[in-house]
Structures are given as structure tokens and as C-alpha cells.
Amino acid sequence: MKEIFTGGSSGAPPAPAALAAKVRTLAPSMTRSMQRVAEAVAGDPAGCAALTVTGLAELTGTSEATVVRTARLLGYPGYRDLRLALAGLAAQQQSGRAPAVTADIAVDDPIADVVAKLAYDEQQTLVDTAAGLDTAQLGAAVSALAAARRIDIYGVGASSLVAQDLAQKLLRIGMLAHAMGDPHLSVTNAVLLRSKDVAVAITHSGSTGDVIEPLRVAFEHGATTIAITGRPDGPVTQYADHVLTTSTARESELRPAAMSSRTSQLLVVDCLFVGVAQRTYETAAPALAASYEALAHRHSPRSR
Amino acid sequence: MKEIFTGGSSGAPPAPAALAAKVRTLAPSMTRSMQRVAEAVAGDPAGCAALTVTGLAELTGTSEATVVRTARLLGYPGYRDLRLALAGLAAQQQSGRAPAVTADIAVDDPIADVVAKLAYDEQQTLVDTAAGLDTAQLGAAVSALAAARRIDIYGVGASSLVAQDLAQKLLRIGMLAHAMGDPHLSVTNAVLLRSKDVAVAITHSGSTGDVIEPLRVAFEHGATTIAITGRPDGPVTQYADHVLTTSTARESELRPAAMSSRTSQLLVVDCLFVGVAQRTYETAAPALAASYEALAHRHSPRSR
DNA sequence: CCGCCGGTGAAAATTTCCTTCACGTTATTG
DNA sequence: CAATAACGTGAAGGAAATTTTCACCGGCGG
Numbered sequence: 001m002k003e004i005f006t007g008g009s010s011g012a013p014p015a016p017a018a019l020a021a022k023v024r025t026l027a028p029s030m031t032r033s034m035q036r037v038a039e040a041v042a043g044d045p046a047g048c049a050a051l052t053v054t055g056l057a058e059l060t061g062t063s064e065a066t067v068v069r070t071a072r073l074l075g076y077p078g079y080r081d082l083r084l085a086l087a088g089l090a091a092q093q094q095s096g097r098a099p100a101v102t103a104d105i106a107v108d109d110p111i112a113d114v115v116a117k118l119a120y121d122e123q124q125t126l127v128d129t130a131a132g133l134d135t136a137q138l139g140a141a142v143s144a145l146a147a148a149r150r151i152d153i154y155g156v157g158a159s160s161l162v163a164q165d166l167a168q169k170l171l172r173i174g175m176l177a178h179a180m181g182d183p184h185l186s187v188t189n190a191v192l193l194r195s196k197d198v199a200v201a202i203t204h205s206g207s208t209g210d211v212i213e214p215l216r217v218a219f220e221h222g223a224t225t226i227a228i229t230g231r232p233d234g235p236v237t238q239y240a241d242h243v244l245t246t247s248t249a250r251e252s253e254l255r256p257a258a259m260s261s262r263t264s265q266l267l268v269v270d271c272l273f274v275g276v277a278q279r280t281y282e283t284a285a286p287a288l289a290a291s292y293e294a295l296a297h298r299h300s301p302r303s304r
Numbered sequence: 305m306k307e308i309f310t311g312g313s314s315g316a317p318p319a320p321a322a323l324a325a326k327v328r329t330l331a332p333s334m335t336r337s338m339q340r341v342a343e344a345v346a347g348d349p350a351g352c353a354a355l356t357v358t359g360l361a362e363l364t365g366t367s368e369a370t371v372v373r374t375a376r377l378l379g380y381p382g383y384r385d386l387r388l389a390l391a392g393l394a395a396q397q398q399s400g401r402a403p404a405v406t407a408d409i410a411v412d413d414p415i416a417d418v419v420a421k422l423a424y425d426e427q428q429t430l431v432d433t434a435a436g437l438d439t440a441q442l443g444a445a446v447s448a449l450a451a452a453r454r455i456d457i458y459g460v461g462a463s464s465l466v467a468q469d470l471a472q473k474l475l476r477i478g479m480l481a482h483a484m485g486d487p488h489l490s491v492t493n494a495v496l497l498r499s500k501d502v503a504v505a506i507t508h509s510g511s512t513g514d515v516i517e518p519l520r521v522a523f524e525h526g527a528t529t530i531a532i533t534g535r536p537d538g539p540v541t542q543y544a545d546h547v548l549t550t551s552t553a554r555e556s557e558l559r560p561a562a563m564s565s566r567t568s569q570l571l572v573v574d575c576l577f578v579g580v581a582q583r584t585y586e587t588a589a590p591a592l593a594a595s596y597e598a599l600a601h602r603h604s605p606r607s608r
Numbered sequence: 609c610c611g612c613c614g615g616t617g618a619a620a621a622t623t624t625c626c627t628t629c630a631c632g633t634t635a636t637t638g
Numbered sequence: 639c640a641a642t643a644a645c646g647t648g649a650a651g652g653a654a655a656t657t658t659t660c661a662c663c664g665g666c667g668g
Contacts (some may be wrong), residue, residue: 004454025521031645033647049388052625052627054624057648062648064626065622065628065647065649067625068625068626069647071645079624079626085391087388087391087392088391088396092395092396092645105578111439111446111579114466115434115437115439117572119431122571123427123431127423129423130423133419135419161469161472165462165566262570263567266566266570267426270422270426270563283482337617338618356654357655357657368617368657369616369617382656382657383655383656383657384624384657536637
């Protein structure tokens with residue numbers, strides 16, 4: 001047994017540029033002093049890359065051990081590798097001009113600014129999410145879904161919409177997918193799942209009981225379980241065979257967390273869907289075409 | 305007295321990216337074994353960045369001392385700094401390679417490409433939507449919503465999720481908003497709307513009868529009507545006081561239109577929400593705080 | 609043949625990094 | 639509210655990297 005913080009997130013390879021995102025994702029599970037280190041690192045990659053362990057420890061008013069621990073948590077074997085990644089990040093930032101529109105939304109912002117800021121933030125969320133997605137986990141999840149007999153998807157609150165979105169899409173390519181909002185229904189259905197089935201839990205916080213419970217039941221009945229969450233260390237991952245991490249953007253008073261987490265979740269869901277559609281192309285393509293055809297009749301005659 | 309090669313080239317600061325050039329310039333003045341090192345470094349920055357002094361020495365069949373000497377000659381204080389520069393260079397090359405993923409998604413694309421392409425496309429959709437949004441219309445729509453007594457939102461199919469999203473958000477800041485999926489319910493409720501009320505129709509095609517009909521009824525009963533559509537010339541705009549245009553990205557077999565239209569619609573919905581929250585800040589802020597507080601109790605105790 | 613000199617690497621010296629362990633703090637339970 | 643356990647933290651020692659020192663080797667001119 002080595003240290004307390006050995007795992008970091010699931011066997012993710014050292015992140016290249018998704019560092020700021022990773023910091024935000026993991027920040028809640030960090031201790032105070034580790035947060036200080038993470039903050040310094042995310043705030044000034046170039047500056048920190050120039051420092052030794054000791055230097056960074058002094059700068060943040062912590063100890064060398066803490067710096068190393070933070071590096072580990074972020075997914076690197078040690079500080080040396082974090083430092084290399086930092087240098088890379090700095091170089092990237094150097095070449096790509098920083099837009100610097102990162103400012104928060106204020107109460108008196110003109111509407112045009114609101115549009116610009118929201119669009120920018122959601123873009124950022126997409127970049128972070130894409131960078132932070134573990135493609136191995138994603139691939140495994142896709143395989144499981146593609147081979148599934150039945151798919152149950154759990155999500156409450158804002159995540160319930162994402163669950164519905166995934167269910168709708170999968171249904172359209174002929175998979176038996178159901179989005180479950182009601183916790184009771186979720187659990188009573190979860191007991192019916194078997195090894196050929198897949199259960200998906202969607203929760204930003206990673207600790208939504210109403211969603212964890214059905215996933216646990218599904219897990220214990222032998223179904224393959226997938227968690228889509230912003231907290232890869234949250235309780236939900238306990239019962240998840242595959243964990244897909246969504247990114248966490250900083251939130252504020254006027255922009256609740258639900259906004260960016262939703263964007264992030266939807267991207268993951270889209271990736272799952274396209275992945276499954278690829279694997280089941282033979283049946284998916286005609287199904288998509290058929291559903292498109294069916295919809296045409298619901299529209300009034302085209303104008304123009 | 306230190307070493308023979310201390311100066312490097314004229315007192316230049318550590319080179320950032322012009323490393324290959326520097327290697328070529330200085331190659332003639334290098335000894336045989338140093339040339340081997342320089343060559344390896346210039347040929348595979350990423351690979352060399354992963355090696356320690358000893359590793360690079362072995363790889364080039366030289367000694368550690370030679371590696372350090374080469375680093376010095378290239379203008380760095382030591383190997384450590386050369387390594388950092390190498391990592392930066394590798395990251396730059398990496399990122400420079402990215403933008404070429406604009407192509408369509410193919411059936412046999414590896415999962416990593418799928419992620420990159422989807423993220424890129426959704427980003428593009430956001431940019432397009434933000435650019436195409438009429439801020440005057442948006443402002444007017446926000447005003448109407450902020451002053452509304454009651455808000456009905458119509459959307460079917462994929463758009464029904466967007467409708468629900470908007471309704472959820474508005475509810476959280478204390479507005480009486482309802483998402484209507486069922487066409488019959490929509491119409492029967494629409495007849496109840498009066499001039500202080502607002503009806504919102506969300507339809508990508510702009511010609512979804514199930515959504516147009518309730519909007520028409522609301523319009524004729526004197527309610528303020530808003531249409532969120534990708535077809536500003538579609539039938540739905542006939543009955544809309546304010547039209548908010550979403551962007552239409554090209555779709556393909558594996559990526560149905562629903563995907564990008566959803567992203568686009570959600571951005572518009574977010575703008576509406578933030579706009580309304582700004583106008584009603586006095587009541588919205590405490591309401592948001594309260595709903596946040598209420599949710600906290602639905603979560604299991606934090607893991608850590 | 610001898611001595612000098614640049615090039616080179618083995619090994620020592622040093623810096624940097626990592627691990628262990630004990631102490632203080634905070635949460636938890638009776 | 640006290641007792642206890644778990645956790646976060648940094649100091650110090652140990653490991654690994656980097657840097658320096660130094661002796662050797664081979665060639666060339668005297």
C-alpha cells in the first residue's frame with residue numbers, strides 16, 4: 001500500500017492540454033492545500049513549469065509532498081511529468097492567442113454580451129469535455145451498448161433531459177432504450193436487468209441518490225453499468241463498469257452549473273450514440289432513414 | 305573553470321520552437337557524438353522529451369555528459385530545460401495538427417476521431433448560432449418573458465427536450481413556465497392565454513404542425529408569441545411576434561440534424577434564460593439560491 | 609618515441625524528486 | 639461533550655535524476 005491518493009482518475013494517460021479542465025473536475029475532491037497547488041498550476045502553467053518541486057511548494061505555501069500528491073491526483077506519475085505537461089500547455093497557450101473573454105456574466109451586461117459569453121463558455125466546455133474523455137472507457141461503453149438487449153437510462157433533474165435525449169436517439173436506431181426519471185420505477189425495472197443489459201446513470205454531482213440506487217441494483221444483477229458524471233471519484237462510480245467524465249465549468253450566480261454540465265453531458269451522449277450507430281451500421285442506417293421518412297409527414301407542406 | 309562549451313551561441317535565451325533550425329546552424333560546430341544527440345532531439349522532440357539524460361544517452365549511444373553538453377550548446381542551462389522546451393515543442397506540433405478534422409464522420413472512424421469531430425461540429429454550431437442571433441429580437445423576447453404572467457412552451461420530438469429545459473430553468477427563478485409536449489394539451493391550454501402571457505414554440509423545421517397549431521391559438525388569443533426555429537421563413541413565424549433563428553449545420557447519415565439543431569436551440573434557450581434572470585434579478589437570485597440549497601439534501605454525503 | 613590536446617564516458621557530487629512517518633486537525637461516535 | 643478515529647499535512651530521510659569532475663583514449667606534430 002503506497003499513499004492515500006494513488007488512483008487519480010481511472011487509469012487515464014497523462015492529459016496533454018485538458019489540464020485546466022481536469023483541475024476543475026478534480027478540485028472538489030482535493031484538500032485545501034492541494035487546491036492551492038492546483039490553482040497555481042492552472043493559473044500560470046508557464047510560470048509553474050519553471051519551478052522545481054520545492055519552488056512550487058514554497059510559492060503555494062505548502063510542502064513538496066503535497067505538490068507531488070497533487071501531480072499524482074491529476075494523473076501524472078510524479079511532479080516531473082506534470083512539469084513537462086505544463087511546459088507543453090504553456091507552449092500551446094503561447095501559440096494560440098487567448099481570447100480573454102472569460103469574464104463572468106454581470107447583471108447589467110447588454111444582451112449581445114450575454115450571447116457572446118454564453119457561446120464562448122459552451123464552446124470551452126466542449127473542448128474541455130472532448131479533451132478529458134477517456135476514449136478507452138468510451139469505446140468499452142459503446143461496445144456494451146451496441147451489444148445490449150435492453151438499455152435503461154437514469155437521470156433526474158436537468159440530467160433527465162440528457163437521459164431522454166440518449167434514449168430517443170438509441171430508439172431511433174432500433175435499440176431498446178428507456179429513459180427513467182422516476183426513482184421508484186427505475187429501481188423496480190433495474191431488478192429485471194441481466195448480464196446482456198446495460199444501465200446508464202447520468203449525474204453531474206456523482207452523488208445523486210435517486211440515480212445511484214437503480215445503478216447499484218442493475219450492477220448487482222449483473223448488468224453492464226455506465227456512469228456519466230462530472231465527479232469521477234463520486235459514489236456513483238462505485239457501481240459503474242465504465243465511467244465517462246464530463247467537464248465542470250466554473251459556475252456563477254447567473255449561470256448555474258446545470259448549463260455547462262448539460263452541454264458536456266450531451267456531447268458524451270452524442271459520442272455514445274454515434275459510436276453505437278457505427279457498430280450497428282447495418283441496422284442503424286435503415287432505421288434512421290425510416291424514422292426520418294416517418295417524420296416528414298408530420299410537417300406542413302414546405303414553404304418556399 | 306568549468307567546461308569547454310559554456311557559451312552556446314551568442315548569449316541567446318532558451319529557444320522556444322526554433323529548435324530544428326538551431327540544430328542545423330550549430331551542427332557544424334559540434335563533435336560527432338553531440339551531433340547524434342542533436343539529431344535525435346530534432347527528429348523526435350516528443351520522444352526525447354520522455355527520456356531522462358541516461359535514456360537519451362543510451363539511445364544515441366553516447367554518455368550523459370555529452371547530452372548535457374549538447375543541451376548547453378543549444379542554449380539551455382542544462383538538460384532539464386532542454387527537456388521542457390522539447391515538451392513544449394511537441395505540444396505545439398500536436399495542436400497544429402488538429403484542425404484537419406472537419407471531414408464528415410465515417411463508419412470506420414476510430415472513436416477518438418468521433419469525439420473530436422462531434423466536439424468541433426458542435427462548437428461550429430455555437431459560433432454560427434451566436435453570429436446569427438438577432439439581438440433585437442432576443443431582447444424583445446426577453447422583455448416579454450420577464451413580464452409574463454404565464455409561459456407555455458411547445459416542442460415535440462427532440463425539441464421537446466429543449467422546451468423542458470427552458471421550462472425547468474424558468475421555473476427555478478420563479479416564473480410560471482410549462483413545457484407542453486402533447487399537441488392536444490398544448491392547444492387546450494393555449495386558449496387560456498391572455499395578453500400578459502407568453503407562448504414559445506420550438507421547432508427546427510419551422511413547419512411542425514403539432515407546434516404551430518398551439519402557437520396560432522395563443523397568438524389569436526392575444527398572447528405574446530416567440531418562435532425558436534431554424535427556418536425564419538417557415539410557417540411557424542406567421543404567428544410569432546418574435547423570431548429567434550437557430551443555425552442549421554449540415555447533417556449526414558450518422559449525425560442527424562437533431563444533434564446540431566439541439567445544440568443551437570439550447571444556446572438560444574440559455575440566452576433567454578440568462579436575459580430573463582438579469583431582468584428579474586431581485587427575485588431570480590434568491591430563487592436560484594433556494595433551489596440550489598434544496599437540492600443539496602438530495603445528494604449523498606460527499607465522498608472525498 | 610614523446611608530449612600535447614580535443615573528444616569522450618565512467619563515476620563522483622549535487623540537485624531534484626519521491627517516500628515514509630509522525631504530528632496536528634477535523635470529523636465522528638458513544 | 640469527551641473520546642476516538644480518520645484524515646491532511648509537512649519534515650526528514652532515501653531514491654533518482656542531473657551535473658560536474660576527472661581520467662582515459664586516440665591522433666597529430668615535434
